[in-house]
Amino acid sequence: MRLTERKIAATLRQHGYKLTPQRRAVMRTIASTQDHLTPAAIYQKVHKDHPSIGLVTIYRTLDILAKLELICELHAGGSCRSYTVGARGHHHHLICSNCGEVIDFTGYDLTQLEQRLSRQTGFEIEGHLLEFIGLCQNCQKND
C-alpha cells in the first residue's frame, strides 16, 4: 500500500514536527508520484501551488522525511562521488559512516536476482550497487 499525505503527516506529528502548509505541499507532491525527484524538481512542482515557498524549505523538509524514513534517498550515477581502488574484479562495499573507511567484499553473487528482475520488469540491467553502511570497529570504540 502506498504512503499517503495523511500517513506522512501523522508520522511527522508523532515525532513532534509542526504541520505547516509548506510541508503538506512537499508531502503531497512526493506522495502523488512514483517518480524519483530531485530537490529541484520537487521545488518546481510545489512552487506551482505554493509560489512563495523557498528552495531551502524543500531541502529542510526532505531531510526530515528521509530521517523518518518516509522517503528514501537514491544514489544513481552522476555526482556524489568518491573513489577507492578497484580490487580485482567485481565486488561490493562496506562503508563506515563515521570515518569513511571502505572494505571491499566479494563472493556475493547477484546474477540470479538480476535475471529475475530483468524478466519481471523488462529492464536491460547494466549494473548494480550494493553497499552496506555502518560503523567500523574503531568508530564504535570512540563512540
Added chain:
Amino acid sequence: MRLTERKIAATLRQHGYKLTPQRRAVMRTIASTQDHLTPAAIYQKVHKDHPSIGLVTIYRTLDILAKLELICELHAGGSCRSYTVGARGHHHHLICSNCGEVIDFTGYDLTQLEQRLSRQTGFEIEGHLLEFIGLCQNCQKND
C-alpha cells in the same frame, strides 16, 4: 591482489590514453591507499608532489579510470540525492539510467549477508543500499 600503478598504467595504454605525469600521480595516489577519497581529497594529495596540477585534471582522470573500471564510484550518504516515496517497509531499487524511472522491489533479503559481514569485519551495520541500474523498456525502444 591489489591494483598497482603499473597495472593501471598498462590498462590506460591499452585503451589508447596517453601516459602523462599527472595521470601517473593520480594513479599512484589512488593505488597507495585503501581509503575512498573524494576528488577534492585526491587533488590535495596529488598537489603535494605535483603543485601545478589542476583540479580539472583530477576530475578528468577519475572519469577515465572509472570508465575503465579501474576505480569505482561510491554513493554513501550525503549529497547526490533524489527521492521517491517510501513503499511500505524496506525495499530496493531498479533505476533507469536514461529516464530516471525507479521501480521498487521487495522480497530480497540481505540479513544473512549482513550478519556474515558483521562477523567478519566487526562492523556494526546500520543499513545498506542495493540498486540495479539499467534501461527501462521504453528507453530500450527509443535507443
Added chain:
DNA sequence: TATATAAATGATAATAATTTTCATTTACAA
C-alpha cells in the same frame, strides 16, 4: 633523433547544488 599532431593540461569562468545566517512569521500548547 627530429617533427607533426592529436590529446591533454591548466587557468578561468560558468553553472549547479547545498548550506548558513538571520530577521520575520507561524503552529500549536497552554
Added chain:
DNA sequence: TTGTAAATGAAAATTATTATCATTTATATA
C-alpha cells in the same frame, strides 16, 4: 487568546562540477 519555540524565506556563502580555450606535451613515425 497569548507566548514561545519552531519554521520560513531572502540572501549570501560555500562547495561541487563542467565548459571554454589558448598552450603544452606524449608519442607515432619519418
